[in-house]
Amino acid sequence: MANAKPKMQHRAKLMRTWPLLTPAVGVLLLWALVPLAMTLWFSFQRYNLVDPTISGFAGWSNYKFLVESPAFLASILNELVMVAAVLVITLVLGVAFAVLYDQEFPGRAIARLLVIGPFFVMPTVAALIWKNLLMDPVNGVFAYIARSLGFTPLDWFTHAPMAGEVMIVSWEWVPFATLILLTAMQSLDRQQIEAAKMDGARGPQILRYVILPHLSRPITIVMMMETIYLLAVFAEIFVTTSGGPGHATTTLTYLIYQKALVAFDVGGASAGGVIAVILANIVALFLIRSVARNVDL
Amino acid sequence: MCTLELKNLRKAYGNVEVIKGVDLTINDREFVVFVGPSGCGKSTLLRMIAGLEEISGGELLIDGVRVNQVPPDKRGLAMVFQSYALYPHMNVADNMAFALRLAGVPKAERDARVAVAAKTLQLDALLDRKPANLSGGQRQRVAIGRAIVRQPKAFLFDEPLSNLDAALRVQTRIEIAKLHNDLKSTMIYVTHDQIEAMTLADRIVVFNAGRIEQVGTPLELYHNPANLFVAGFIGSPKMNLIGAEVVQTDGSASMLKLEGGSGFAVPARLAPGAKVTLGLRPEHIELAPEGGLAGKVEVVEHLGNETIAYADIGAAQPLTVKLSSDAPVRLGETLHFALRGHAASLFDEQGQAIALPGT
Ligand SMILES: Nc1ncnc2c1ncn2[C@@H]1O[C@H](COP(=O)(O)OP(=O)(O)OP(=O)(O)O)[C@@H](O)[C@H]1O
Numbered sequence: 001m002a003n004a005k006p007k008m009q010h011r012a013k014l015m016r017t018w019p020l021l022t023p024a025v026g027v028l029l030l031w032a033l034v035p036l037a038m039t040l041w042f043s044f045q046r047y048n049l050v051d052p053t054i055s056g057f058a059g060w061s062n063y064k065f066l067v068e069s070p071a072f073l074a075s076i077l078n079e080l081v082m083v084a085a086v087l088v089i090t091l092v093l094g095v096a097f098a099v100l101y102d103q104e105f106p107g108r109a110i111a112r113l114l115v116i117g118p119f120f121v122m123p124t125v126a127a128l129i130w131k132n133l134l135m136d137p138v139n140g141v142f143a144y145i146a147r148s149l150g151f152t153p154l155d156w157f158t159h160a161p162m163a164g165e166v167m168i169v170s171w172e173w174v175p176f177a178t179l180i181l182l183t184a185m186q187s188l189d190r191q192q193i194e195a196a197k198m199d200g201a202r203g204p205q206i207l208r209y210v211i212l213p214h215l216s217r218p219i220t221i222v223m224m225m226e227t228i229y230l231l232a233v234f235a236e237i238f239v240t241t242s243g244g245p246g247h248a249t250t251t252l253t254y255l256i257y258q259k260a261l262v263a264f265d266v267g268g269a270s271a272g273g274v275i276a277v278i279l280a281n282i283v284a285l286f287l288i289r290s291v292a293r294n295v296d297l
Numbered sequence: 298m299c300t301l302e303l304k305n306l307r308k309a310y311g312n313v314e315v316i317k318g319v320d321l322t323i324n325d326r327e328f329v330v331f332v333g334p335s336g337c338g339k340s341t342l343l344r345m346i347a348g349l350e351e352i353s354g355g356e357l358l359i360d361g362v363r364v365n366q367v368p369p370d371k372r373g374l375a376m377v378f379q380s381y382a383l384y385p386h387m388n389v390a391d392n393m394a395f396a397l398r399l400a401g402v403p404k405a406e407r408d409a410r411v412a413v414a415a416k417t418l419q420l421d422a423l424l425d426r427k428p429a430n431l432s433g434g435q436r437q438r439v440a441i442g443r444a445i446v447r448q449p450k451a452f453l454f455d456e457p458l459s460n461l462d463a464a465l466r467v468q469t470r471i472e473i474a475k476l477h478n479d480l481k482s483t484m485i486y487v488t489h490d491q492i493e494a495m496t497l498a499d500r501i502v503v504f505n506a507g508r509i510e511q512v513g514t515p516l517e518l519y520h521n522p523a524n525l526f527v528a529g530f531i532g533s534p535k536m537n538l539i540g541a542e543v544v545q546t547d548g549s550a551s552m553l554k555l556e557g558g559s560g561f562a563v564p565a566r567l568a569p570g571a572k573v574t575l576g577l578r579p580e581h582i583e584l585a586p587e588g589g590l591a592g593k594v595e596v597v598e599h600l601g602n603e604t605i606a607y608a609d610i611g612a613a614q615p616l617t618v619k620l621s622s623d624a625p626v627r628l629g630e631t632l633h634f635a636l637r638g639h640a641a642s643l644f645d646e647q648g649q650a651i652a653l654p655g656t
């Protein structure tokens with residue numbers, strides 16, 4: 001197949017089209033590369049907003065300082081735990097809702113609207129609602145339920161802060177997963193399910209052998225998209241726990257914020273930023289690998 | 298052994314009744330074909346038999362046992378779907394073995410049964426392929442293979458050939474006929490295609506609007522349609538149906554005045570003045586030197602092996618005539634037609650057949 005002729009043709013086509021593509025590609029490159037280059041540059045500078053006299057080349061010290069700080073490892077672990085937990089929860093619930101709302105039942109249109117609803121609530125608002133109305137240990141709905149069942153209410157953000165964050169973020173992202181998977185469900189050939197029924201499959205087997213294989217592509221796409229956004233979760237943490245108690249809910253994103261705008265250490269924050277970019281790329285690489293395997297059946 | 302009995306079977310979606318009481322007995326090893334116009338409920342009835350559609354009324358018996366509430370897989374029937382409905386992520390072998398796998402059949406036996414079915418259907422070389430990498434005809438064979446492997450009591454086919462091209466359809470039709478011969482199992486087959494119905498069926502069931510119009514062997518339906526609907530439905534080109542009035546009766550014969558004014562004698566005693574419909578098969582009409590029905594040829598279709606002519610005899614519909622390919626027919630010419638033998642059908646005002654001697 002490696003024929004010289006198509007290659008030449010391809011090259012000729014490229015020659016004709018690249019002048020037209022250059023402006024768009026150029027803008028995109030500037031857009032992405034300038035901030036990245038600046039971050040890289042600052043990460044090797046002594047640059048502290050509190051004391052402008054400290055300046056000059058810092059070598060690897062920003063990185064060394066960051067990596068050796070106790071918050072760093074914790075923040076990376078927290079980041080991964082949160083992304084993984086939210087992914088699992090949203091996918092399980094997303095599949096469940098997609099299968100459920102694909103069925104015919106009275107009031108389905110309204111039920112669908114309700115399950116999509118949280119997607120349109122801003123993260124800050126969502127976090128405040130959960131913190132103050134639902135999870136508050138004195139006035140919250142959860143506390144009320146716990147008390148009326150005879151349990152002691154849990155002070156979520158003190159005793160299970162990460163679980164609390166995961167709950168809020170999952171609540172925000174279940175609609176997205178449901179929406180994508182529900183759309184995919186609607187393209188499933190009903191006769192396949194009927195054929196499986198004739199073959200003797202019951203509910204769980206239909207799920208395992210017909211529905212999940214059909215959803216495997218959209219599931220990987222949901223994973224990709226969500227991961228990109230989940231790595232950057234900030235508002236929910238800021239509003240509820242500010243990364244605490246201790247470093248219990250400090251993710252890498254939050255750590256960078258603390259460095260830059262709480263400690264005014266731009267150099268250190270930039271080093272964190274570079275590490276975040278690397279981390280995101282590693283995660284993305286894993287995902288793209290698995291997606292590629294899934295998509296090219 | 299598989300005998301199916303449908304007793305006053307009914308199906309309603311909300312207030313709309315789509316199957317309006319079907320009584321039918323399907324004998325062991327019989328090949329029964331359901332035909333009827335689109336939307337008359339053939340698929341619905343087949344799906345009710347399969348257990349994919351709930352039965353709203355009446356009884357379904359398989360080998361004498363009432364199965365209205367029995368789930369699909371416990372009825373022992375296999376279905377071949379129009380869209381094939383293969384599992385896209387499983388290869389051909391896994392597709393065919395799926396039912397056995399769910400039933401807990403050991404792998405060795407599964408493989409053996411798949412191998413036998415694959416051999417019958419010439420799928421041996423394709424067992425590792427995914428359905429996406431098969432042609433339409435091959436997918437169709439896998440779908441049939443999936444049914445065979447289960448060794449069902451009866452096969453249900455819902456328009457299994459409608460997605461194939463004409464040549465492949467003929468070939469697969471012959472394979473299905475052979476399969477029925479080899480397996481000796483009961484088969485119910487839904488189709489739109491007259492030729493499939495006529496060639497495959499032991500008995501044809503003609504449906505219209507949720508009811509059975511007539512049940513019979515292909516030739517019974519062809520020669521003795523019970524009513525106007527069956528007369529118009531079976532046979533291609535369609536039977537000529539011409540409105541007529543009885544003008545005169547003498548002895549055992551009656552004289553009809555057809556739409557357009559021609560006279561036509563039929564061997565039956567009818568009440569003078571009665572309105573009837575005369576049915577003439579295009580292939581039972583031949584050219585006559587004079588007399589009989591006269592009509593001006595409007596359209597001629599040369600099909601090679603035969604010639605179809607449409608002649609205006611003054612009736613609402615032109616008279617369709619099937620002639621041999623060398624018949625001297627020219628456009629615009631006025632021809633005379635006579636009936637070969639006594640192969641006419643007659644229907645009363647309600648559309649029911651009137652018995653004529655010799656048919
Ligand atoms: N789920 C449903 N709800 C309401 N009406 C339905 C439903 N399914 C089928 N029908 C109606 O039942 C009637 C029979 O449908 P069916 O699919 O059995 O027709 P068919 O004879 O198989 O037609 P075709 O030859 O076009 O396949 C149709 O009028 C159809 O509109």
Ligand SMILES: [Mg+2]
Nearest residue numbers: 339340341455
């Ligand atoms: Mg149908």
